[in-house]
Amino acid sequence: MFFRKLIKQKNMKKSIDLFLLLLFVICSCSSGSSSEIVETEEPDNLGELATLKTNEAEEIAAKQAVVWGVLQDNGGTSVFERGVCYGTTANPVYEGTKKIASVTKGSGEFKAELANLEGGTLYYARAYVVNKKGVAYGNQISFKTKDAASPLLVLGTIKVAGAHDLFFDVELKEQGDLIIQEIGLVYNTVKEPTVANNKIARSTVESKFKQRISSLTPETLYYVRPYAATPSKVLYGEEFVISTIKKGNFTYSFNQNGADAATVTRIKAAFDLATTYYNNFTSIVKHVTVNYSPGTPTADANFSGWINMGANSSYQKAGTAMHEMAHAVGVGQHSKYTELMKTTWQGKRANEILQMMTNNPAAVVKGDGMHFWPYGVNGAHEDDGSDFLYMMNALILQGMKTDGLPSN
Template identity: 75%
Template sequence: MKKGINVLLLLFLVVCACSSGSSSVDPVSEENNNNLGVLATISTNEAESILSTEAVIWGKIENNGGTSVTERGICYSKQIDPEYEDSKSKANLVMGSGDFKSSLKNLDGETVYYARAYAVNKKGIAYGNQVSFKTTDIASPLLVFGRVKVAGAQDIFLDVELKEHGDLTIQEIGVVYGTSREPTVANSKIKRTSIESKFKQRITGLTPETIYYVRPYAITSQKTLYGQEFAISTIRKGNFTYSFNQNGADAATVTRIKAAFDLATTYYNNFTSIVKHVTVNYSPGTPTADANFAGWINMGSNVGYQKAGTAMHEMAHSVGVGTHTKYWELMTGGTWDGTRANEILQMMTNDPTAVVKGDNTHFWPYGVNGAHEDDGSDFLYMMNALILQGMKTDGMPSN
């Protein structure tokens, strides 16, 4: 009995061993492999809506390969047979029929690209047929200077207009300048704090009587572009000097009058090329101040008039305003007939209709015709000097 049991046990073990070793396929692995399906079948349409930096391409899933497509789009390159690892644009619109659209962005202008639709399923990445297209030429930003430019001995003023933004994103805008042709952003540049369609630019710290080359520039997402260059010369630095007869004035009065004429002559010498020497006299009997073309200036005891604006006003009289026949010839009918002084006023104030007005004695605006007009601002003093320089260009003599 015991022997029979042992034989049966041995036979059972042999059968189990044979059953385990005779199976060559893992049912679970075979099932997983079948679930992977095959690669999807996909087609690529020709590119459309082609611009300088973008294009649209449609693709179509013809067959998903038996599993869900988890990603679809267009891969593209400047080389043939672009792949998933190259640049790609995922579909931004999917239609129920399997059609999908991808928008390609930030392309280079006037460049040939190759593109293939792709689809990703469990089996892997499938590619469609290859198409090619060429982007159009890039429309560059168009930057131009205004017609009128104004120069002092150390400063240049100009208008810049961004007439066309072009196809590229503008990241920075401004002007470059130098004493050699075709200055670049690697030379001297003035960057604007924002992207403006129109702006006025002042370039300062320049050398008198020197030709400068100036170009507007725009830094875009792809490259730096420059507008048309122009050359402009700074003017000869003025040499307006004065001597001062104190005539018993107290120390505070002397300090005020000297400070007024020191500042006034600085503006004349930076923004005009006038060469003249005048004699300034403290004259307590003079109600405010007066001057003549011979270069004699009286400053009264009224403290409100012992300022730079009054000094510049009287200096203008000493170089011809209201004191020379040429001034009266050009200031006819209450308006200045010369071209340059009016151009300067229009350009600097952004008012194309502005004209210098006046009478037989004074001009305005910016004539500082009274203490109430003297706000002490840089722009007021600068404009007074620039208009005087314009009047000199129009023919009014200084001496």
């Protein structure tokens, strides 16, 4: 009996110990942060949507406008963005086109500068404000941009014509409000040429440029006008009517006088090229006789059409041929040349051609009793073989002819 009682007491003690151990574990687990086992809802403190006003648009132009908004109530929470939504349909929204305010005042006013608009277009706009609650809009306004100013393109006063070529100065005097994607010239033998006819487009949009039109028909009337292509349309400048000149007919015969084959080849090549320039850029009609003259130091010529080419191979080139051809048509050989060359050329057209082609409005043709310059090729050292040199020599001769220098 004693042992039964003792065992019972021991079992009760074990039960108590187990209970105390379990209670200790529970207390230990509950002694940590209550957030690990208990979630509480955060109170709703986001506030309300802001209230604001949209003022009427200001500083309206073809491509831009200014819109002010006024924050009247921030809704009880911080504002972190403000601006203006805009577009060509009513009630523009934040997800569409918008402009963040560039100026914000303490009074609540803020300004958005709208850019890259289309001219002559109706726009809708609403000021907006973003706070923690979301996007709030002001009242809607509308405004119409001004009509876009067109670019102003003009041709230069001086134009130059050859038999197959025309030369123009083109100036973009006013850019206007439109984006210019392409600029150039159009031309045709009928009025009002367009880009669908013959056009010459520049590789870049330039405010000033010189344009050459080639492969034309001699003695033909051409209508020419500058153009500018924009994203929406093609705009044209004032039309100018100009005729190509009569093609020259400058010919030569050649007396070889025992010249070797290489000399003959050089002299003939020189005069073939020289006469090509005269016939393309002047209307001079003349025949000359070219003689190989080994006793002539360089070369010489007279108005009667007699040209001597010496044995010096450095002078057996196109530049020398053109120089002597100029003598044969009157330069330094006719009284009219003496009358017009008084240190500077007194005629108008030759000087105009020089000014236009060299982009120098102060340029004048200068000379003495026998020669003119620049582009007179007054020596082998001036002959660089360039197209521009030969072309300018011929064009100035054509200008002198226009001014009264006879070729026969």
